Amino acid sequence: MISISKLLCDLDAEGDGLRYDDAAGSTKHQISSERQRAPVVVWNATRRCNLACAHCYAAAETKPTAGEFSTVEAKRFLDELAEYGVPVVLFSGGEPLVRDDLVELVAYATEAGVRPVLSSNGTLLTREKAVALRDAGLRYAGISVDGMPDRNDRFRGRDGAFEAAIRGIEHCLEAGLKTGLRYTITGANASDLEDVVDLLVDVGLDRFCFYHLDYGGRGAEIVDADLSPTEKRAAVERLCDTTVDYHERGEEIETLLVGNYADAAFLVEYARRRFGAKRARAVYRFLERNGGDPTGERIADVDYRGNVHLTQFWQGYSLGNVRDRPFGDIWEDESNPLLRAIRDRDGRLTGRCGTCRYRSICRGGSRLRALATTGDPFAPDPQCYLDEDEIFGELAFESAT
C-alpha cells in the first residue's frame, strides 16, 4: 500500500508508523509506533456474498457455504492472531456483513488487541449496523465502488448496488466511522476514476484506495480486462494529478495505491518531474522503509475454511490451515521452500526485475501475476509499466544532484 497523499503532499496518516516507520513525523494517532513485525491479516470470514462482482478474488457465492468458522472457532483464531502480534485484522469475504456474528467478532478482536477493520460492498451497512460496528470498536470501513452507477452495477452484478453502497458510506460517516473507498482499476472503469473521487468527496469521503487487478480468484478470468501497462501508467498519473490538485485547493484527501509496486518507482519519477530532486529523494527514502511488495511478509490471508495464503489474491496456494496449526506457526515456518524464497526473492528475480534500479522499493511487484502469466513465480511482473530508461538508468534524483 503506497500513499500518494503522504509521498507527494505530506499528508500524515495513522498508518505512517506502520508503513513508513514514521510515527514521529505524524500528528495523527498511530496504528503502530513502529514498522510492523507481524503481518496484517485479511480474514475471509465468509464466502457468501449478496453480489457477484466480476473481479472477485474469493469467487464469492450467494449460496451458504459449509466449513466457515463457527463463532467459537473465530474467537480462538482471533486470540491466536493477537498472541502472534498481528496489528490489524481485515474482516473481508465474500461479504462479511452476511455473518450474523460480525459485530460480536469485531468487539472480540478489539478486546483481544487486534485492530479490526472492514472490507465491504457497503450494500448491507444500515444505519443501525454502522453504529453497532462503531460501538464494537471497528476502526475503519473500506467500501467497494468500481465506477459510476451504471458501470459499477454491471460490474457488481446487481442493479442498485451503487446507490446502496453510497447509502452505506453515508451511514458509516454519520456514525463517525473512518471510512474509505476501495476501487479496483480495470480497463472497464479507469475512465471513471476522477468522477468517482469527485462524487464521493461530495458525499463526505476523504480516503480513496485504488487496487490494481491481481490475477487470483474470479479476477484470473478477466486478465483480458486489465489495463495495458501503458494505460495503467496513465491511470496512476491521473490519480497523482487528482491528489495534488485537491491538496493545492486545500482539500486534504488521502489516496493510496495497492497491488502494483511499479507505482513506487513511478511516484519517485513523478515527484522529480513535478517537485524536483529533493522531493524525489524523500519519496524514495520513505518507499525504502516501506519495503516494496508485501507478499508473504507484511500481509497474509486466511480464507473462510482456514487456509493461509501469501496474500488475499494467492487463493490457489495455501501454506497450511489454521484448523491444524496456529497462524503464527504457519507464518514462521520457513522450512517451506516457497515461503522462504518469496521472502528472500531479491536474488531470484529474473529478467528486467532482476536488474531494475528500483527493485529495493518494488521487490519485483506481483509474484502472482508473474506466476499466472509465465508459470514462474520469479519472472518479471507483466504489469510493470516502467520504461527501459527508468529500469536501467540512474535513479530519478541522482542525475539532478
Place this chain on the structure above:
Amino acid sequence: MGETKRRSRIESGDRANPWPQWEVFVRRDRSRPMRHVGSVAAKERAGAHEQASRLFGREAVDVWLCPAADVDRYSTRELGSDSGGETPPSSRDRTASTDDSSVEPTVESAGERS
C-alpha cells in the same frame, strides 16, 4: 514409551475454497524425507500437479499429491474441536431449515432497512 497424547479428529476436513485442495509433499533430494509444503487448489489431479510443479518443481525430485478432503486428521489442537460440524454460523443460529436462500441478504432489503 510415554503416555499417548489425546487427539481429536479434525472434523472440517474439506478445505476447498471453493476449488478442491490437494495437499503437496516434496522431497528435495533422495536422501531426505517427504515434507508437507501446503496445498494447491485445482479441480483435477493434473492441474494440481502442474501448480505444484510451478511452485516447487525447481526444489524437488519428488512431488506427492493427496486430495485434502481424503486426509484423516487427528490433533491435540482445539480450534475446531467444537465447530459443530460443517454449518455456517448464521444458518446454525436458525432453528429451522438451513435453506439460506430464503434469508439471502439483498440490496433491496438493505435499502429498506436503511
